[in-house]
Amino acid sequence: MYVLDLGDRVWQFNTRNSPGKVRFKAAKFVQSLVNERESQPDMVVYDGNGQEAGVFLSALDISAVHDPPPASASSSLEYSTALFHLSDSSGEVIFEHVSPPTLSTLSTSDAFVLDDSTNRASPAIYVWLGANTLLAERQLALQYGQWYLYKYARGTGRAAYATHIVKMHEGQETDAFMSAIGA
Secondary structure, X not given: OEEEEOOOEEEEEEOOOOOHHHHHHHHHHHHHHHHHXXXXXXXXXXXXXXXXXXXXXHXXXXXXXXXXXXXXXXXXXXXXXXXXXXXXXXXXXXXXXXXXXXXXXXOOOOEEEEEEXXXXXXXXXXXXXXXXXXXXXXXXXXXXXXXXHHHHOOOOHHHHHXXXXXXXXXXXXXXXXXXXXXX
């Protein structure tokens, strides 16, 4: 399942094996993007099984979407992660690199952006919100994750567009996030 936001066009690409629930959630997300822009962009849904899938894939300069490699194959890949701290506790927003990226670095009162975009099996930018994160930080965290992806993520060219941005709250971390942060 992929969503490509081209500004004046928002495209949804349903992969062959994507479950109906996922397709529905993606459609709701795409519709929310269109609604935010007062219905200005065109919304198109492409089916991975249909001939029109080539239109979506050509926009990314790829010919097909492949299933990720099995876990055993991806575990041998070398990559590194980077962690960034987002804080508004001083009244001014601070976005700074934190090293090393570890689970113990995360603070329940702040937001963090974890760059795992060099993970070939599943590239992602994780936006992590502590349970006691200030409202301003919660509102800005996803924007900083998106800004970071487009300005600095280590994926190059069209490959950077395949990087997911995943928002999660403290206590609801995914296995992929825990693996990326070394837990």
